[in-house]
Amino acid sequence: MSELKLDDDATPMTPVPTDPLWVERNGTRTYTGFSGRGARVDIGPASAGAVFTPGELLKIALAACAGMSADSKFARVLGDDFSVTIRVNGPKHATEDRYPELHDTFEIDLSSLDEATRDKTLMLAQRSIDRACTVGNTLKAGAVVPPVEYVQPLDEPGPFAEEI
Numbered sequence: 001m002s003e004l005k006l007d008d009d010a011t012p013m014t015p016v017p018t019d020p021l022w023v024e025r026n027g028t029r030t031y032t033g034f035s036g037r038g039a040r041v042d043i044g045p046a047s048a049g050a051v052f053t054p055g056e057l058l059k060i061a062l063a064a065c066a067g068m069s070a071d072s073k074f075a076r077v078l079g080d081d082f083s084v085t086i087r088v089n090g091p092k093h094a095t096e097d098r099y100p101e102l103h104d105t106f107e108i109d110l111s112s113l114d115e116a117t118r119d120k121t122l123m124l125a126q127r128s129i130d131r132a133c134t135v136g137n138t139l140k141a142g143a144v145v146p147p148v149e150y151v152q153p154l155d156e157p158g159p160f161a162e163e164i
Contacts, residue, residue, distance in 0.1 A: 033057075055092065059102060063088040065135040066104045070125035077113060077121050084108040102139070 020036035023043065030044035030051065044051040052060070063086040074082050090102035106125075110118050129136060 055099065058099070059088040059090070061135045062102055062133075062139070063104055065133040066129045067106075069129045069132040070106075073121055073125040073128055074108065077117060078108075078110075082108070 021034070023031040023033045025031055026042075026044075030042070030048050033041045033043055041057070042051040043054060043057065046053055067084060067086045074084065085107040087105045087107065088102055089105075090099045092098070093100050110121070113121065
């Protein structure tokens with residue numbers, strides 16, 4: 001393990017904006033999400049079984065982003081094989097269909113660190129999250145979500161084909 005440095009070397013790891021992402025419908029309210037890199041995830045209502053709801057994906061994305069952003073800070077003092085579980089919660093505002101607040105909790109054993117190293121590591125981890133967590137930064141900034149665009153599929157000519 002190397003000595004803890006005060007610099008903040010976390011850099012965003014988000015793919016370039018042109019990486020294709022899409023979902024395809026499987027059945028009533030169920031979809032599979034895809035990335036151009038070959039990743040896939042099943043999405044649907046909780047009643048559909050072993051799928052993630054869109055809200056769960058949002059929460060998991062936030063937790064994973066925070067973990068990835070802080071990873072090097074913890075690895076530097078705990079070693080590359082450290083263990084962490086990041087839980088994210090926040091109640092849904094039922095009438096507004098949104099999450100007013102989301103909270104990450106890192107479950108990580110820092111008992112091997114002296115108080116000064118622990119405090120410095122936590123400060124650097126939070127700084128890295130604040131700087132490099134694209135999901136958190138997007139939520140904090142209140143991303144603009146314009147109305148959905150509707151177009152004809154490329155392989156089926158139709159009234160919107162010229163727009164694509």
